[in-house]
Amino acid sequence: LQDKEARAISAVLRGGARDGEIEWKVLIYDVPSRDIIAPILKVGALRGLGITLHMLLATERQQIPDAPAVYFIQPTEENLRLVANDCKQDLYSQYYINFSYPITRPLLEILAQELVAIPNVSNIKIMDQFLNFVALEPDFFTLQLQNSYQTLHSPQSVVSDQQMEAYISTIVSGLSSVLLQLQVLPLVVSVQGGAAQMVAEQVGTRLLDFLRERQLEPSASQSRPVLLLCDRNNDIPVCLAHSWNYRSMLHDILGMRLNKVELKDPDNPSAPSKIYELDKEDDFWRGNAGEQYHVVADRASEELDKFKANKEQLGATSDDLETAMSNVSNMMSSAGAMKMKKRQVDMHTNLAFALLNQVKERQLDAYHHTEVAMMNKDTFEKSKFEELLSKVGTDLDKLRLFLVYYFATEEVGPDEEKEFSKWERKLAHQGIDMSPFAFLKSLRSFTKTSIGNSRAGAGETALSKTLMGFGATLTDNLKKARTQLEASFKSKEEVLLPLTRMVDAILQDPSSSSTSKEARKKMTETLYCHDPKTGTKIDVSQFKFTHAIVFMVGGGNYMEYQNLKDWEKVQKGKHVVYGSTELFCAEEFVQQLKFLGDNSG
Known part of the structure; x- marks a missing residue:
C-alpha cells in the first residue's frame, strides 16, 4: 500500500x-x-x-x-x-x-x-x-480523522445527524481511496449495527461505482480479499493499557507521529529538538519495531558493540603493506554503510535511553506488570495497585490503571460499586479529572436504559437508530474485557487480541475440522456480510480468504497492528492490512473520553 x-x-x-x-x-x-x-x-x-x-x-x-x-x-x-x-x-x-x-x-x-x-x-x-489516507507502513494506514471516537459517540446536541452523515461519508471516502489504490474488490464484512455497518454499506456502493466507471479493475487472477470493519467499542481495554512493545511505547510515551520522534535534550532544554525518522530503510527498525522493549534495548547495545568492533577491525594497522592497503580499501568502501549504521545505532540507543528515563521516572514497568497481574487474581497484589494509584506515576498513568481495573472486573455488584466509588473519590481528591470514568460507566449501563433516550434530545431518525446500535452490545463486550486485557500483556506467541481472533476465524479454511468450521460459522452469523459486486448478502463462512483488510472505526493503535502482524508470521500464505479512522495513543483516547464525559449530559 x-x-x-x-x-x-x-x-x-x-x-x-x-x-x-x-x-x-x-x-x-x-x-x-x-x-x-x-x-x-x-x-x-x-x-x-x-x-x-x-x-x-x-x-x-x-x-x-x-x-x-x-x-x-x-x-x-x-x-x-x-x-x-x-x-x-x-x-x-x-x-x-x-x-x-x-x-x-x-x-x-x-x-x-x-x-x-x-x-x-x-x-x-x-x-x-x-489519496486521502496516510500509509505509515506497507500494510498500515490511517485516515487521520482526529477525535473520531469522540465524534461517533457525541450526543446530538454536539454532533447533529446531518454532521454525522457527513462524517460517515468522509470515512467512506478515505477507505474507498485505499481500496482503489490497492485495486481490489473485497467481500465486505462488518459487525452488525452502528457506524461500522453504515460504512460497510456505503463502501459497497462506492466500489460498485468505481467498477462501472472502470476506475477499479481488479485482477481476475487473484482471489478476492475480505474487508473487515470493526467498531472501537468491541475492544476498549487495548486503548488504555500500558504497552511494553517498542513501537507502541515510542508512540505512547515519546509521541511518535508520522514515523518521526522529536526528542529534547534533558540537559539542555533550550537546545533545538532532535528529529528521528523511522522508516523501512532502517534495518534495525524493520527488525525490532514489534519487539518487547527490553529485547530492543539489549539488541541496541549489541549493535553498538558490533559497530565498535567492526570499526576497530577496519582501522587496524599492519606492518604488512598489502594487508594495510587492504584495510584502507575496505574502510573507504565501507564508509557509507558504516556512517548509515552508526546513525541508526545512535538513534535507537538514544530512543531506548529516552524510554528508559520515562520507565524509571514513572515506574511504567510496575504499571505494566500490575495490569498483567490484576488479570490473574492469584498473583494480583492489591497493595501494589493501591501504591501506584496513591503515589507513583502521572495522573494519566493512574487514571489508565484505574480504568483497566474497572474493565478487569467482569461483574459489578454492590461491593464492586463501592470499591470503584472509593477510588473515584480518592483520585478526584488528587486533582485527577474522572469524567472519562463517568462516560465509561454510562456506556456500561447503556443497555439498561432506554435506547430511545440515549442521544439527548435526538429524534428517531434512521441514522439515530443505527448509531444507537453502536453501543448496544457493549455490556457483553465489557464482560469479555478481562480476557481481552489479559491477552494484551501475554507474550505475542501465546495470545491473540479480540480483533486478531476475529481475523483468524474469518481467514480459516472452510474445509478445516468440523469443530473449527462450526465455531467459524457461529461467529460469522453475528456479522453483516455482503458482496459489493452483486449487492447481495453472503455467508462468509463458505469462502476461503488469504488476504484481509481490517479497518477499525473509531480509532486504532499500534498494539492491535502488531498483534495482527505476529499472527501473520505463523500463518501460511495469509496477509493482513490494518487501518483506522485515526491512530491515537492512550492520552489522546482518554482526552476523547473526557470530552464525552463532560458533554454526554
Whole structure:
C-alpha cells in the first residue's frame, strides 16, 4: 500500500513533465496533504521529482512567475479561495491543482466563479485524486480523522445527524481511496449495527461505482480479499493499557507521529529538538519495531558493540603493506554503510535511553506488570495497585490503571460499586479529572436504559437508530474485557487480541475440522456480510480468504497492528492490512473520553 501511494503521489508531483523528464516546480499543500506525503517521500525524493520548494497553502508566498506550481490539497471552500487568489495574483506560470479526494459539484462551481474573471485559464488544470489516507507502513494506514471516537459517540446536541452523515461519508471516502489504490474488490464484512455497518454499506456502493466507471479493475487472477470493519467499542481495554512493545511505547510515551520522534535534550532544554525518522530503510527498525522493549534495548547495545568492533577491525594497522592497503580499501568502501549504521545505532540507543528515563521516572514497568497481574487474581497484589494509584506515576498513568481495573472486573455488584466509588473519590481528591470514568460507566449501563433516550434530545431518525446500535452490545463486550486485557500483556506467541481472533476465524479454511468450521460459522452469523459486486448478502463462512483488510472505526493503535502482524508470521500464505479512522495513543483516547464525559449530559 505504501509503495502504491508513493507511486500515485509521484505521478501527481511530476506535474506536466513526461516520464524521465524533470521539470523544476514548486509544491503547494495544506496540512493534511503534507501529512500524507511525509511518511513516504523524503526531501531527496521530492528533489528527484523536480520539487525545488514546498510551502503551505495558507502561508504568504512570493511570486515566482517562471515556475509551474503543483497543488496537493483538500477540496475545501477555504482552500479553493486561496488557490483562486494565487491565480488572480499570477504567482506561477502553470497551476496543476490536485485534490486529495474528488471535489463536489457545489465546490467546483465556487471555484469556477472565483476564476471567471481571470483572462487566461488555459494554464490551470484541475484533477481529482484518491489519496486521502496516510500509509505509515506497507500494510498500515490511517485516515487521520482526529477525535473520531469522540465524534461517533457525541450526543446530538454536539454532533447533529446531518454532521454525522457527513462524517460517515468522509470515512467512506478515505477507505474507498485505499481500496482503489490497492485495486481490489473485497467481500465486505462488518459487525452488525452502528457506524461500522453504515460504512460497510456505503463502501459497497462506492466500489460498485468505481467498477462501472472502470476506475477499479481488479485482477481476475487473484482471489478476492475480505474487508473487515470493526467498531472501537468491541475492544476498549487495548486503548488504555500500558504497552511494553517498542513501537507502541515510542508512540505512547515519546509521541511518535508520522514515523518521526522529536526528542529534547534533558540537559539542555533550550537546545533545538532532535528529529528521528523511522522508516523501512532502517534495518534495525524493520527488525525490532514489534519487539518487547527490553529485547530492543539489549539488541541496541549489541549493535553498538558490533559497530565498535567492526570499526576497530577496519582501522587496524599492519606492518604488512598489502594487508594495510587492504584495510584502507575496505574502510573507504565501507564508509557509507558504516556512517548509515552508526546513525541508526545512535538513534535507537538514544530512543531506548529516552524510554528508559520515562520507565524509571514513572515506574511504567510496575504499571505494566500490575495490569498483567490484576488479570490473574492469584498473583494480583492489591497493595501494589493501591501504591501506584496513591503515589507513583502521572495522573494519566493512574487514571489508565484505574480504568483497566474497572474493565478487569467482569461483574459489578454492590461491593464492586463501592470499591470503584472509593477510588473515584480518592483520585478526584488528587486533582485527577474522572469524567472519562463517568462516560465509561454510562456506556456500561447503556443497555439498561432506554435506547430511545440515549442521544439527548435526538429524534428517531434512521441514522439515530443505527448509531444507537453502536453501543448496544457493549455490556457483553465489557464482560469479555478481562480476557481481552489479559491477552494484551501475554507474550505475542501465546495470545491473540479480540480483533486478531476475529481475523483468524474469518481467514480459516472452510474445509478445516468440523469443530473449527462450526465455531467459524457461529461467529460469522453475528456479522453483516455482503458482496459489493452483486449487492447481495453472503455467508462468509463458505469462502476461503488469504488476504484481509481490517479497518477499525473509531480509532486504532499500534498494539492491535502488531498483534495482527505476529499472527501473520505463523500463518501460511495469509496477509493482513490494518487501518483506522485515526491512530491515537492512550492520552489522546482518554482526552476523547473526557470530552464525552463532560458533554454526554
